[in-house]
Amino acid sequence: MFITIKHGDNQQFLANINCSFLLLMHYIRDKAELEKTEPIDLCEENGTLKLLFLVKFPEDSASKFLTPRGTYYICRVERGAPGTKHENGYRAFHPVFKHPPLDLIDSLRNQCDFLERSRLKMLRSQDGKKPPTMEALLSSMAGQVVGKSTGKAGVSAASGTDEDGSPRKLTGAAKARMEASRKDKHR
Structure with a gap:
């Protein structure tokens, strides 16, 4: 079960998804020559993010998240600056691909906006639901x-x-x- 990963200047490689998610992400970073700690995600050709940077159990099989024979772009995940109140915010998703299609960029921007709005909405709802203490x-x-x-x-x-x-x-x-x-x- 393989997928195609596109990156750089029209480069691509195959990756086996019959392994742990963690192993696959290390392999992708190594093949694309990215930093080992850099947060990345994959998106489909239409720009739909797979949200792999949010996976809670990295030992799960990668085939659980990705479709065999699918083609994916690598995207850098840009979060807020560490130590600021926006450090957990979603700022942008940048395709690691020269000359990405405009519809891909628009789709990534829309999903980033949606994720940030959802995150802020969840934080507001948690603040309003703090129950008063018994005392x-x-x-x-x-x-x-x-x-x-x-x-x-x-x-x-x-x-x-x-x-x-x-x-x-x-x-x-x-x-x-x-x-x-x-x-x-x-x-």
């Missing part, structure tokens, strides 16, 4: 009266009882505060 919730509820839909005071936080006088179920820190409050009353 913050309990301290904001302490001393408040929670009303029922009828508008009457349903639960008294200070006494720990419902309006009919039956005890309310408490857990954790609220239970400890209630016990401390009772001890203070008996002194």
Whole structure:
């Protein structure tokens, strides 16, 4: 199971994908004379990125990610400058190919923009979903009266009882505060 890799000035070579993903990437970097630590990806002839730089398990078979007899271009992955707030951002994907077709460049640019927008959207959604701590919730509820839909005071936080006088179920820190409050009353 082989694929064709295009790079440089109309150069190409075959690569066997019946090996680990990590081994294939080392082979590609070696054949294309790229730095061993340089982040790269492969894209199809139409510009569709394979997102190989995001693979979590490099020991997986390369055939899991690539189609036999397919033709791929090598692309450099440009991320933000290290140590800045944009270090994980996607800046560009550059084909390692002289005179790449314009539609390939446009496709890579569009995918880069999409990946960056998706990354930023995910970060914003994570910031907005931080749950308040249990202590913050309990301290904001302490001393408040929670009303029922009828508008009457349903639960008294200070006494720990419902309006009919039956005890309310408490857990954790609220239970400890209630016990401390009772001890203070008996002194």
